[in-house]
Amino acid sequence: MRRACYFLLLLMVSCQYFETEKVDADTLFEQEMATINWDEVDQYPLFPNCDETQDKATQLRCFHRELSGSISEVLHDSVPGMVQSLRDTVWMDMRIDTSGVFSIKNVKMDSITEVQLPRLESWLKSALVNMQPVSPATKKGVPVATEYTLPLVLATN
Template sequence: MMILRVFFSLLIVLTLVSCDFSAKRIGFSFMKTEIDTLINYTKVDELPVFPECKNLIDTDKKNRCFINHLYNHFADSLLKHTFGVSGYVDETVIVRIKIDARGNASLDGIQSSDLIKRDIPKLDSIINESIATLPIFFPAIKTAIPVSTVFELPIVVKLK
């Protein structure tokens, strides 16, 4: 009886060792692997890109190019107009711009103070016209798929 116990114990040990040996030899592992399936829906892998910025390789340069072109577009558009105000205006207007998965830009909303709404009532229509004249973008990318994004663009309005 004792011999059978020793024999089966030795057989079990050899079986476990031989499985471990063959796994190491073939490069096979029984270790648990984890796959990252969590997706952060609040961030994109790549921001939308103006056609002029598409060939930049560095992501930071590409993003700065996008932001600079966007600000320059709005500055050029707003500087074409003259605004008559009753006093000094130093306010920030938040413009929400949606860029869809096809690269088309549209106005998603404007957040401005009562002073801006009262003294510069046509500002909303000027901003809307400016967005309508934006070129078609290369859309934002999330896990290799074009996606819609919304940007908040602060515009500082200083008038005397």
């Protein structure tokens, strides 16, 4: 009988080791959100001819190559041949929304460039409007908006 009492006492004391701790859904959500690095995406925006199975660095290079190629083509066709010799870096702040649509937030250029190429910002907007569609960047499989600052080196002779 004593053994049975000790066994029951031991069983009652050790039951606390079998209990599972209940985790609140909000707490779990907050912990998961704290672990996410919001400054990086899992996949960069991709043009149709960029391979999504490649590593992130290759995807980013492909994105930059396609974007700069499209902008260079539009500028080459738009800039009049009578522009004086010019060498400047124009900084374009752009956004790609969750649908893969481009937009310009800001264009920073030297005052001389602005005088020589007063329609530069409209040409850049035109380049982005006519851009082939992209798949937006993703984070945890969800499309996210991204913002980039793109340096454009202008050089004319």
